[in-house]
Amino acid sequence: MIELDDKFQKIVDDIRALRIQGATNIAIEGVKAFSSLAERIDFSSLPDYFEHLKKASIILSTARATEPALRNGLHFILYELEHQASSVSEAKELVSSLSQKYVEMLKDSKRKVISYGAHRIRDNSVIMTHCHSSLSTGIIIEAHRQGKNIEVFLTETRPKWQGRITAKEMVDAEIPTTMVVDSAMRYVINRHNVDIVITGADAITSQGTVINKIGTRLLALAAREMDVPFYTAINLLKYDASTTIGKLSAIEFRPPSEVWEDPPKGLKILNPAFETVSRDLIDGVITEAGIFAPSLVYMIIKENYPFMLLNE
Numbered sequence: 001m002i003e004l005d006d007k008f009q010k011i012v013d014d015i016r017a018l019r020i021q022g023a024t025n026i027a028i029e030g031v032k033a034f035s036s037l038a039e040r041i042d043f044s045s046l047p048d049y050f051e052h053l054k055k056a057s058i059i060l061s062t063a064r065a066t067e068p069a070l071r072n073g074l075h076f077i078l079y080e081l082e083h084q085a086s087s088v089s090e091a092k093e094l095v096s097s098l099s100q101k102y103v104e105m106l107k108d109s110k111r112k113v114i115s116y117g118a119h120r121i122r123d124n125s126v127i128m129t130h131c132h133s134s135l136s137t138g139i140i141i142e143a144h145r146q147g148k149n150i151e152v153f154l155t156e157t158r159p160k161w162q163g164r165i166t167a168k169e170m171v172d173a174e175i176p177t178t179m180v181v182d183s184a185m186r187y188v189i190n191r192h193n194v195d196i197v198i199t200g201a202d203a204i205t206s207q208g209t210v211i212n213k214i215g216t217r218l219l220a221l222a223a224r225e226m227d228v229p230f231y232t233a234i235n236l237l238k239y240d241a242s243t244t245i246g247k248l249s250a251i252e253f254r255p256p257s258e259v260w261e262d263p264p265k266g267l268k269i270l271n272p273a274f275e276t277v278s279r280d281l282i283d284g285v286i287t288e289a290g291i292f293a294p295s296l297v298y299m300i301i302k303e304n305y306p307f308m309l310l311n312e
């Protein structure tokens with residue numbers, strides 16, 4: 001175990017406890033924390049410095065198991081440092097510009113996802129979403145800003161209530177919004193003329209399977225039953241490169257106490273944070289490279305982000 005300073009440990013704890021929440025925010029705050037740690041620590045030998053950074057990167061990337069956008073950022077910074085720096089001081093000079101570059105890639109891809117996604121929303125639409133995804137809320141708010149008449153239904157998202165973050169953003173933007181309990185998601189699609197479902201995602205695999213908050217597949221199944229198009233708003237920096245070589249994406253399980261703090265003795269509680277949505281349930285992924293079928297993801301990654309395929 002390495003010694004971590006309080007500043008770094010605080011970010012790791014905030015990510016674990018969901019005080020920093022949503023894949024894009026986690027990736028941005030995670031790479032910033034990594035870069036500022038890399039500037040603070042002192043080692044006379046470059047291999048020792050890199051060894052320390054690699055351990056720090058593992059601690060950050062395992063704070064939440066299902067967050068490839070953070071993992072890809074840390075790999076990107078470490079890979080470039082190892083290839084460009086020949087001393088600790090050179091590495092320290094480089095690290096902040098590399099982390100800024102990755103943060104800019106995340107922000108730029110988010111701007112594009114929001115712009116393309118907003119085009120997809122028709123005037124007079126009823127939109128349904130789940131959990132809190134800054135890409136999905138960005139799309140909805142942009143469509144509203146463009147003067148489209150829209151209405152939103154959202155789920156509360158048990159057990160951590162991320163739907164409330166989405167609800168506040170929608171209400172602040174003055175978008176007519178209704179919240180339901182998670183188990184009412186099919187009811188809403190059936191009875192409230194939902195035109196389009198848009199959710200975010202934490203990860204996408206080489207086969208085009210998307211991973212997002214638990215409940216997302218149920219929403220996709222309900223949408224399919226009623227022939228309502230289901231879209232995933234995702235920047236491709238969330239590609240899980242380990243799936244290219246056959247590994248399975250990890251699904252994070254969180255503490256049972258989030259579901260019930262004081263359960264009766266002997267009760268087992270399962271608290272999966274995420275679940276998969278197969279590509280056949282997804283009409284399109286809304287990405288920075290455009291809107292396309294999820295099965296095309298590997299080809300697009302190869303063209304746009306070849307560095308990710310060096311990770312594993």
Ligand code: RUB
Binds near residue numbers: 213
């Ligand atoms: C959040 C969640 C979001 C994705 C995408 O889960 O599932 O849909 O992270 O977020 P949690 P974004 O609250 O457990 O982190 O679109 O902001 O990247």
